[in-house]
């Protein structure tokens with residue numbers, strides 16, 4: 001399995017050749033006009049935001065730390081002893097001062113039906129055109145998962161290098177999904193897998209690619225992925241849903257509600273509302289491209 005690396009792609013070409021057929025791709029120039037590129041470095045974050053208190057995944061007791069201390073720790077992070085992951089920070093709601101640096105909105109993620117006016121404000125996401133911030137050090141990893149609600153993901157490296165390891169959706173039988181939250185694997189660290197506990201894992205078809213500063217990766221809905229930071233890294237993720245994955249999104253959201261024990265009587269109403277919204281959005285000019 002090869003993941004292409006391309007530049008100068010038109011939005012139409014991106015949608016027709018990658019989004020619609022659900023093929024991952026690395027884009028070399030999708031965020032070239034973001035002020036963040038060149039400005040956002042670990043030392044800029046330290047200087048500008050050092051007093052800010054943050055919470056990292058995997059930190060002991062989930063203890064808050066000053067950003068300056070976290071950034072200082074990046075220099076010592078290694079494969080054997082990585083820093084915890086400062087991740088999934090909602091830029092719009094939790095750090096809005098950063099938003100101007102990631103405008104104009106990347107055209108590859110702009111057509112997001114979840115951000116349509118037909119969707120109730122704040123549902124199912126707290127912000128429209130959600131962008132999340134990730135900061136990590138060498139060796140930091142994220143659990144093997146695919147993104148919730150079968151959303152497509154688009155992740156841009158504003159600074160540093162990160163390795164992405166991908167598994168197509170049909171490899172799920174080899175990836176040990178959790179029983180309840182089935183979009184996350186039970187394998188604790190996909191880079192050091194206990195073969196006795198997870199013997200099927202080595203049968204899984206996979207591909208890895210490292211993206212550098214200014215590059216972005218498109219991860220189609222349902223594709224399992226994990227990452228390992230190669231050098232201190234600052235990334236921004238966006239998720240989106242359009243014509244190509246709306247039905248998958250509706251099914252997944254309803255299945256997940258039932259699985260997690262949300263009030264069952266509401267699920268058929270939600271399904272009908274979303275199916276109708278999708279039908280209306282499909283009528284928009286150009287909607288079929290997404």
Ligand SMILES: O=C(O)CCC(=O)C(=O)O
Nearest residue numbers: 134142147153227235237
């Ligand atoms: O950038 C990363 O390390 C992981 C991002 C990710 O997995 C996601 O946004 O779904």
